[in-house]
Amino acid sequence: MFKFLIVVAVVSVKDVHTLDIIGSVCIPESTNSPGLCKLLTQCKEIRDELVLTHKLPQTCGFEGTQPIVCCPKPRQPECREYASNTRQKQECGHKIVKRIADGKLAGRTEFPHMALLAYHTQDSKQGKWLCGGSLISEQYILTGGNCLFGEPKFVMLGVTNLNDTSHRQEIKVANRVAHPEYNKGNPYNDIGLLKHEKPVEINSFVRPACLYTNFDIPVTETIATGWGSTVYFRDNTNEDLLKVTEDIVDYQSCNDSYKTLRGIGKGIINDMHICTGGAGREKGTCRGDAGGPIQIYHNNDPTLCMYDIVGVISFGIRCDGPSVNTRLFYYIKWIEDVVWPENI
CATH class of the missing domain: 3.30.1640 (mini-chromosome maintenance (MCM) complex, chain A, domain 1)
Structure with a gap:
C-alpha cells in the first residue's frame, strides 16, 4: 500500500x-x-x-x-454545505437504490456533479464532446489526464440530455492542469483538473461531489456515469447520461487481464488504480466515458443524494470490462494543492 x-x-x-x-x-x-x-x-x-x-x-x-x-484538518470544503444550500432533500429527483441495472438513464438531478468537455475539431466549429468530468468545487472539474491534451475549450453542466437547454451551464475553460507525472498515452497518473473562467451557479442541477479520502472502499460495487458510446467501435457520444453499477475487481485478476497489453509495463498498480466491471458484463464504461467518475453513495446522509468519487475512468480493453480507473485516494494531496491552495 x-x-x-x-x-x-x-x-x-x-x-x-x-x-x-x-x-x-x-x-x-x-x-x-x-x-x-x-x-x-x-x-x-x-x-x-x-x-x-x-x-x-x-x-x-x-x-x-x-x-x-x-x-488531521481536511483542506477541502465540506461538500455537504453545497447540498444544504439547494433544498436537496426536497429536490433529489430519484430514489436511492442499492444496485443500478446496466445502462439505465440517469435521473435529472441524480448526478449534478457530472460535466461534459467540449473540444474544437478541424471539421466542426461547434465543438465535439469527447470526455467526462466531475465538478468538485465551484470552479474546478476533475477529469483524466488523457482528456486534457485535446485542449477542451468549455464544459457543460446541469443536463443529462445534450439537447436539453433548461438549467444548462456552459463555461469556458480558463486553465488545464495535468498531473505533473502524467505522460500522454501512458496509463499511470491519468488524472487532471480544469479550471473554468467563472464559478458555477450551485443549485439542484449543478453541485460539486465529495472526494473519497480513504484507501479502503467499504462496498463491493461502484457506479459509473457517462455519455460515452454504448458500442466499442463507435466514437459517437450518447445523447443521454447513462449510469451503470460495476463490481470492484480484485487487483490480481485485473492485473492478469492486462499483463500482455503493450504500454503498461508496470502492470496495474493497486495504489494508483481501481478496476471495475469484469469480463462477461454486458455493459460497462466505453469510448467517451474517459475522465468521468466512478462513485459510491455518500453514506453519512443518504437522503441528501450525495456521492463520493473514488476514481476517474481511465482505460479498458473492451466496453464490457474490466475497466481501469485512477484511484482518487493516491492523488488527494495534489488535488487539494491545486484546487484549495489557500487552505494549505
Whole structure:
C-alpha cells in the first residue's frame, strides 16, 4: 500500500531534515485519512485536542524543540454545505437504490456533479464532446489526464440530455492542469483538473461531489456515469447520461487481464488504480466515458443524494470490462494543492 511517513511520538527531541517533512502527507490515527505534517503552532486541531486530553500528539518529527505533528484538518470544503444550500432533500429527483441495472438513464438531478468537455475539431466549429468530468468545487472539474491534451475549450453542466437547454451551464475553460507525472498515452497518473473562467451557479442541477479520502472502499460495487458510446467501435457520444453499477475487481485478476497489453509495463498498480466491471458484463464504461467518475453513495446522509468519487475512468480493453480507473485516494494531496491552495 502507499507508504506515508508516520513517526510515533517520543519524549526525547531529535533534529531532522524538516524541509523534507513539513508539508508531507501522513495518516492521522484519529481519522485514518490523509493529513499533513505541520508545526504544532500551525495546527489548531491538535492544539485544541492537547488542551482537552493532554495526550501526546502523533508526530512526524521535530524542528529544534518544536514538534511537527500529523495535522488531521481536511483542506477541502465540506461538500455537504453545497447540498444544504439547494433544498436537496426536497429536490433529489430519484430514489436511492442499492444496485443500478446496466445502462439505465440517469435521473435529472441524480448526478449534478457530472460535466461534459467540449473540444474544437478541424471539421466542426461547434465543438465535439469527447470526455467526462466531475465538478468538485465551484470552479474546478476533475477529469483524466488523457482528456486534457485535446485542449477542451468549455464544459457543460446541469443536463443529462445534450439537447436539453433548461438549467444548462456552459463555461469556458480558463486553465488545464495535468498531473505533473502524467505522460500522454501512458496509463499511470491519468488524472487532471480544469479550471473554468467563472464559478458555477450551485443549485439542484449543478453541485460539486465529495472526494473519497480513504484507501479502503467499504462496498463491493461502484457506479459509473457517462455519455460515452454504448458500442466499442463507435466514437459517437450518447445523447443521454447513462449510469451503470460495476463490481470492484480484485487487483490480481485485473492485473492478469492486462499483463500482455503493450504500454503498461508496470502492470496495474493497486495504489494508483481501481478496476471495475469484469469480463462477461454486458455493459460497462466505453469510448467517451474517459475522465468521468466512478462513485459510491455518500453514506453519512443518504437522503441528501450525495456521492463520493473514488476514481476517474481511465482505460479498458473492451466496453464490457474490466475497466481501469485512477484511484482518487493516491492523488488527494495534489488535488487539494491545486484546487484549495489557500487552505494549505
